[in-house]
Each structure stands twice: as C-alpha cells, then as structure tokens.
Amino acid sequence: MAITEAIAVGQELPALEKEPSQRRIDAYSGVRPRSIHTDEDWARQKGFRTTLAQGMMSTAYVSEMMTRFLGAGFVKGGTMSMTFVKPVYAGDRLTVRGVVKELRPESGGTRVVVEVWCQNQRGEKTAVGTASGLRG
Amino acid sequence: MTEFPKLTYDILTIGETFESDEHLVTPEDVETYAFAVEDHHAWFFGRSPFGGPVAHPTLMANQALHLRHGKYILHAGLHAKMEFTFLQPIEPGMRVRSRGRVIDKYERRGRQYMVTEYVTEDRAGTPLVRGQFTQMLIPEGTRHGDH
Numbered sequence: 001m002a003i004t005e006a007i008a009v010g011q012e013l014p015a016l017e018k019e020p021s022q023r024r025i026d027a028y029s030g031v032r033p034r035s036i037h038t039d040e041d042w043a044r045q046k047g048f049r050t051t052l053a054q055g056m057m058s059t060a061y062v063s064e065m066m067t068r069f070l071g072a073g074f075v076k077g078g079t080m081s082m083t084f085v086k087p088v089y090a091g092d093r094l095t096v097r098g099v100v101k102e103l104r105p106e107s108g109g110t111r112v113v114v115e116v117w118c119q120n121q122r123g124e125k126t127a128v129g130t131a132s133g134l135r136g
Numbered sequence: 137m138t139e140f141p142k143l144t145y146d147i148l149t150i151g152e153t154f155e156s157d158e159h160l161v162t163p164e165d166v167e168t169y170a171f172a173v174e175d176h177h178a179w180f181f182g183r184s185p186f187g188g189p190v191a192h193p194t195l196m197a198n199q200a201l202h203l204r205h206g207k208y209i210l211h212a213g214l215h216a217k218m219e220f221t222f223l224q225p226i227e228p229g230m231r232v233r234s235r236g237r238v239i240d241k242y243e244r245r246g247r248q249y250m251v252t253e254y255v256t257e258d259r260a261g262t263p264l265v266r267g268q269f270t271q272m273l274i275p276e277g278t279r280h281g282d283h
Contacts, residue, residue: 028198056198059197078193
C-alpha cells in the first residue's frame with residue numbers, strides 16, 4: 001500500500017530484507033550449465049567464491065520498495081538507475097534502503113526522487129543509484 | 137543451422153541491433169518471478185489501480201538483458217549499470233518483444249564494457265519499458281579476479 005501522508009526530503013523509506021537463496025536465483029536466472037549464477041564449479045573457475053545473484057535481482061528489490069512507497073506512480077512513470085558495485089552471492093542477506101532526496105514538480109504531480117542502495121550482511125553496499133516515481 | 141559467434145569486444149559493433157522473440161506473459165511468469173524476488177504484492181495476482189493484475193515492472197528485464205544471447209555465444213559477463221523507465225504496466229496476457237541497439241563500447245582500467253539501449257513493446261508496438269544497460273565482458277580464458 002502506498003504511503004498517503006506528506007513526503008519530505010530526507011525521509012527514509014521502509015527498508016526491505018532479502019535473502020537471495022540459490023533456489024531463488026535458479027528461479028530468476030534459469031538453471032544452466034556454465035552460468036556464474038547457477039553452476040557453482042563454473043563460478044569458481046571464473047574467480048568467484050560461489051554462485052552470484054544476477055545484479056538485476058537488486059533492481060527488482062528496489063522496484064518493490066518504490067512500488068510500496070509510491071504505488072501506481074512507480075509502476076507507470078517510474079525510473080531507476082543502478083550501479084552494481086559488489087557481487088551478491090547466493091546466501092547473502094541484503095537490506096534495501098532509500099532516502100528521499102528531491103521533490104520535483106512535474107505535469108500531473110510531483111516526481112519523488114529517492115537515493116537507493118542495497119547492502120549485504122557485512123554492511124557493504126552492493127548496488128547504489130536513484131529511483132523515482134510520480135505522486136499525484 | 138545458425139552458427140553463433142563468440143561475443144568478444146573486437147567483434148562487437150556500435151550500432152548493431154538485437155531483437156528478441158515474442159513472449160506471452162503468463163500468470164506463471166509472474167508467480168515464478170514473485171518467488172524469485174520475494175515480492176508477492178497483491179496487484180500481481182488480483183485487482184490493481186490499472187484494472188486487473190499487473191506484472192512486476194522489472195519482469196521483462198531479463199528478456200532485454202538476454203538480447204545478445206540471440207546472436208552470440210557469451211563466455212561470461214557481469215552487469216555494471218542498469219537504467220529503466222517504466223512507461224506502461226506489463227500485464228499477464230500481453231505478448232511482448234524487446235529490441236536493443238549497442239550504443240557504446242569502451243575499455244576502462246583493463247576491463248571491457250558494452251552499452252545497450254533497449255525498449256520492450258507490446259504487440260501493437262506500444263513501448264512498455266525503455267532502458268539501458270552496461271555489461272562487462274569477461275574474456276575467455278580469464279577470471280574475474282584476474283582483471
């Protein structure tokens with residue numbers, strides 16, 4: 001459910017907790033041999049300690065946080081720009097966070113711009129960026 | 137039988153285009169995605185502000201991301217950056233297709249990158265999602281840690 005009260009710059013969005021298990025990564029990426037996402041031996045050959053979650057899974061997490069915050073104004077009219085700065089491994093625990101950084105008048109409402117990031121269980125940021133959506 | 141060349145930095149051409157097959161978005165796609173990303177929002181399974189159910193906005197991003205797989209054999213790659221603009225909701229029952237174009241390739245700190253812009257459209261050609269992604273190419277015979 002979207003938040004209906006006033007939104008202010010500096011406001012924190014409710015955080016999400018995510019656990020990209022191997023089973024969920026398999027469902028997301030499709031199980032294939034010679035994939036760093038689903039083939040552990042192959043991932044190790046490529047220099048990783050185990051399989052990795054697809055970076056795009058983190059964009060889905062941010063999308064969920066934004067949809068819960070802004071509702072329909074993210075599903076239609078939303079934007080997202082993310083940079084992946086550290087690998088997310090199967091079994092990691094991620095926290096997805098956001099802080100409102102700008103409210104910009106736009107035809108049909110206000111564009112709410114949010115600084116977003118994902119961090120792992122060691123507090124390391126794995127993805128950073130911005131997302132926005134419209135609020136009527 | 138079509139032969140797929142291996143994707144290398146040298147073979148990749150700025151301006152070359154990709155096109156996916158058409159995909160029918162099914163409720164099972166939405167359910168699988170919901171499990172994968174742990175997001176079972178009620179709008180994905182029942183009424184939404186748009187009428188019936190809608191899909192996760194990022195549902196078809198993998199179709200776009202896999203565009204190059206329809207033309208090349210990929211050794212390994214990592215996603216570096218992604219951008220999306222969600223123009224219209226994706227709904228179960230839609231038939232969608234993604235088209236992409238390589239708009240840049242570059243080398244930075246010994247690593248090779250390709251940049252692709254894309255659009256996902258419904259059968260009528262209505263744009264649903266536009267985006268851009270930057271992917272790092274991991275050359276064959278190397279490890280990520282070797283870079």
